[in-house]
Amino acid sequence: MNRLFTLALATTALLGSMAPLAQAQAQDWPERPVQLVVVAGAGGGSDYTFRLLAAELEAALGQPFPVVNLAQASGIVGYTTYTSSPPDGYTLGQLSPIAQFTLLGQANFQPESFTAIAQFNADPSAIHVSADSEYQDLGTLIAAIKADPSAFNISCGGTCNASWDIPFVSMLLGEGVDVSKINLIPAQGSAAALQELASGGIDIVLCSIPETTALKEAGVVKTLAVMSEDRVAIDDAIPTVKEAIGTSYVGGTWRGVAGPAGMDPALVSKIEAAVADAVQQDRFVKGMEDRGFGIAYLGHDDFTAFLGEHFAQTEQVLNALAGK
Template identity: 35%
Template sequence: MNLSKPRTLFYLFAIFIPIIFLSCNQPGNKTYPSRPISFLVPWAPGGMTDLSSRAMAASLQNILGTPVNVVNRTGGGGVVGHTAISQAQPDGYTLGAVTVEITMMHRMGVTQLTHQDYTPLALMINNPASITVRADAPWENIDELIEEIRNHPGELQASGTARGGIWDLARIGFLEAAGLPESAMPWVPSQGSAPALQELIAEGVDVVTASLSEVDALRKAGQVKTLAVMAEDRLPQFPEIPTLKETGIDWSIGGWVSICAPKNLPAPIRATLDSAIMIAAKDSLFTSSMSQAGSNIQYLHGEKLIHFLTKQDSINGAMMKNAGIGQ
C-alpha cells in the first residue's frame, strides 16, 4: 500500500473526482415533481399495507407523470420504516405509508415518534377488525360466542398478531364492551394474521380478530366464518356481516393506512400531492383492486385527517393503558 506514489494519487483524482461531482444530488429549480418519488412502506411485501401502497403508487404515477417507486423498509415492528419516513427530506420526493401502529409504538417504549412528526396527506384505507371462527364452529352468531365466553371464561383463545398489537387491542376492547374481563378470552401471540389463521384452521386457537380483508381469502375458501365486524356501519363489500354495534356492543376499531410526508412539507408541494392523491383515491385502478381484495377505502384529508389521527391516538392509548400494555 503506497499512496505516496504520485501516479496513484493522479489516478485517484483523475477518475474519482469528476464522478463524485456528477453523482451528487443537484437540487434543481424545476417544478415539482421533476424526478422519481420514493414511497416507503414500513411492512413486508404481500401484506395489506404493501398491496394498497402499490396500488396507490401505480395510480399516483399516472397522475403525477413521474415514477413512484414503492420501497419496503421493514423491521422493528414498523419502527424502522416509520422513522425513515419522518427523517427524510421534506421535499415531496419521499412519501410513505404511516399505519395505525404509529399510535401504539410510542407507548411500547420503542420509539418517540408520533403522528405529529409527519405532514399527513390522506387516509387511504381503514380495515375494521372482525370476529372470525372456524367454519365448523358451533356458534352461529356473536351472541352465542359471547355466551360461550361468559360461561367458560378463559377456555377460548384468540390470536391475530403480536401481544399488544392492533388486533389484540380489538379483542380487549370487544371483551370490555361486552362486560367481560380481559382474561375471559386470552391472547395467543402470532407473527401476523396469516400464521394466526393457520392456527385457527388447525384448531390451535378458536377466534381470530384480524381485519376482514385479511380473513377474506379463507372466508371465500369456506374455511372460516365471520360472526361480526367491529365497525360503525356494515361494510359495502360485506353487507351480510353484522356489526358489533347492532348486537348492542358499542365498539369499533380498525387497522388503517395513511399517506404521510416528512414534517414541514412546503405548502405548494403539499397542494400538488393533495389533489393528486384525491384523484388517485377515486381512480378505478385503486378502488377496484382494493374492493376486490376486501379492503375498505376511507378517504380523509386536511383537518378531518388530523382530527382522526388525534382521536385514534388517544383511543388506542387508553386501551393499552387499561390492558396494562406498554408504559
C-alpha cells in the first residue's frame, strides 16, 4: 500500500511539473522556423492564401514560416504529414473540407485527428449556367431538377463530394429533390468544367465566383446565386440563395490553420491570437481582396465546432447521394 501511495505521489508531482514546462514552451514559441503544410499544389488558391498568411506571421513573430506543398493523393499526404508530427507547434497545416476522405474510405481522418486552431478564409460556392440557358433564375432551375433529377449534367468543377457540390446537394435535399438520381460529373478543375459548360456538354457548374470572371465578361456564363449569407464584393449583382428562393443555404470551401491532436491549450491560444492579428493586417486584407478571396475568421472553439458540423453534413449528403 505504501508503495502504491508513493507511486501516486510521484505521478502527481510529475504531472504538476509538466504544466509549467508546457506553459514555458508556449510562451517561448516560436524559437525556430514553423513549417506550414499546404495540401494543394503551388500557384493555386490554397498556396496563395497561406503564403499571404505566412508573411504576416513571419513579420509578427520573427521566425520563418516556410510553406511546403504536399498535394499528393488529393492532399491526404499533407494532412497525414502534419497530423503525425509532434504537437509542439512547429509543424502546422491547412485544414479544409476533409470529411469526404474518411466517408469514402480513402483515409481515416476524424475531427479528433486535428487541433483546429483558426479559420481565416471562406469562399462560397455558386451556381453557374450558360448565358443562354433556359433557366435564368435559381427557383426555375431547382423546380426543373426536382421534376427530372437525371436530366442535368452537373459538374463539381473538380473532384466531387467536396467543397462546391456538398452545399449544392444539401440545398437540393432541403428542397425535396431525390439527389440519388442526379448526375454529378467530376472535371479536371473548374476551368475545364466551365469550358464544357460553354460548349454545351455541361448544364450546371458549381465553383466559386472568381473562377468565372473571364467567361462571364465574355457573355458566356451566368451565375444564378451564391451560397453565402450576404452578396459577395467581387460581384454584388449576384443574389444569395436566400434572395433567390427564400431559404438560406450556405457553403463552399474554407481554409484554416490546424495542428496535430494533443496540442497544449496555451500554445493553441498563442497561435490563434497570431492568426487573428494577421488577418487584420492591411497587406493581408489587400492581398485577399485583389484575388477575390474572402476573409472569414473563426477562433479555436468555433472552428472546432464547425469541423464537427462539416463531418455531419458531408455524411448526410453522401448517404443521400448513395440512396441510403
